[in-house]
Amino acid sequence: MQAQSNCRDIVLVGGGHAHAVVLRMWAEDPLPGVRLTLVSPKVDTAYSGMLPGLIAGHYRPDEIHIDLVRLCRAAGARFVQARAHRIDPCEGRIFLQGHPDLEYGLLSLDVGATPARDLPGAELAIPVKPIDQFHHHWQQLQKRLRESSTSLALGVIGGGAGGCEVAMAMAYALKTQHRSHRVQIHLIHSGDSVPEGYPPRARDLVARELNRLGVHLHRNWPVGEISESGVRSTEGQRLALDHVLLCTSAAAPPWLADCGLALDKRGFIRVDEKLRAPGYPNIFAAGDVASFSDNPLPKAGVYAVRQGPVLFHNLRAALSGKRLRDFRPQKHFLSLLSCGDKRAIAVRNGFALAGTSLWHLKHHIDRKFMRRFSQLPLPS
Incomplete structure (x- = not known):
């Protein structure tokens, strides 16, 4: 050098x-x-x-x-x-x-x-990152639902914490817009543990929240290909979807x-x-x-x-x-997962709790973090 x-x-x-x-x-x-x-x-x-x-x-x-x-x-x-x-x-x-x-x-x-796009047909999917591009797609999907009576099936590939949060957030947003009866949301994960890497109690709570919001959870469903009609598993099973979102491992x-x-x-x-x-x-x-x-x-x-x-x-x-x-x-820190509506799951040292007060705690922490940037004084 x-x-x-x-x-x-x-x-x-x-x-x-x-x-x-x-x-x-x-x-x-x-x-x-x-x-x-x-x-x-x-x-x-x-x-x-x-x-x-x-x-x-x-x-x-x-x-x-x-x-x-x-x-x-x-x-x-x-x-x-x-x-x-x-x-x-x-x-x-x-x-x-x-x-x-x-x-x-x-x-x-x-x-x-960015989410890894090594799956065949990944170019047909919507990656969750960059966030601005994803948000544009999300707005277009909501606009499509507002302006028509079309039914939609949306699939989120990736059962990590991020995939779970995205699936629950979409389910809640569509529910509050009175369109949940026209939309199916599927969360697809190749393994058995959802979210990946979390203790059993946290996984149980996430499963309850997904079920409460009407999210269809597909465990042990490794995606082998994405197509215009949906996804196919490595074992040949097919799931019809109108749009596929990627929350997979990072690239x-x-x-x-x-x-x-x-x-x-x-x-x-x-x-x-x-x-x-x-x-x-x-x-x-x-x-x-x-x-x-x-x-x-x-x-x-x-x-x-x-x-x-x-x-x-x-x-x-x-x-x-x-x-x-x-x-x-x-090694041990408080993890707070958003559950769509104003509920969250807190996880630390193998313990987990769910409730509205935990969402307000997360909201407070996040807003405080953002204020530290927005309230910096500017030079005169």
């Missing part, structure tokens, strides 16, 4: 949760003499934890989005609206579509992930394949406990795009948010020669 003359230029690529936290903390405690730049194709970024509430109709789009332009102004950072498509880690250069390339002293990547942005950094088998950037790319101490990665080879983490927003303060410290420490911190993921 070549030494860079612009060593006090920090470039953040991607407006993910970790970078949003870095910018917020930078606004509260800037480092003089450092130029901070955010590169993002979008001027705002959605907070994934509030997506079920958006689908269900509890939130407006602007309530779940962080204004990246305003956030950069508060942090004294430069905002470049562009999409990265290549890195030269040896020359310290990031290449952008429709914009001159940028040199960096320190680089951080938080460009997220890395394709352009990273040639980025020159060490990647895991799924194409995500390998990082050490300090969020650095091996062999390049001036390159960091966080959020879904980062892969901890020794201790793989689920692709979940909670980890990205908690990586933010560590990334903030380590970027500053790398400039000043101070000691970098390790990111140590919390």
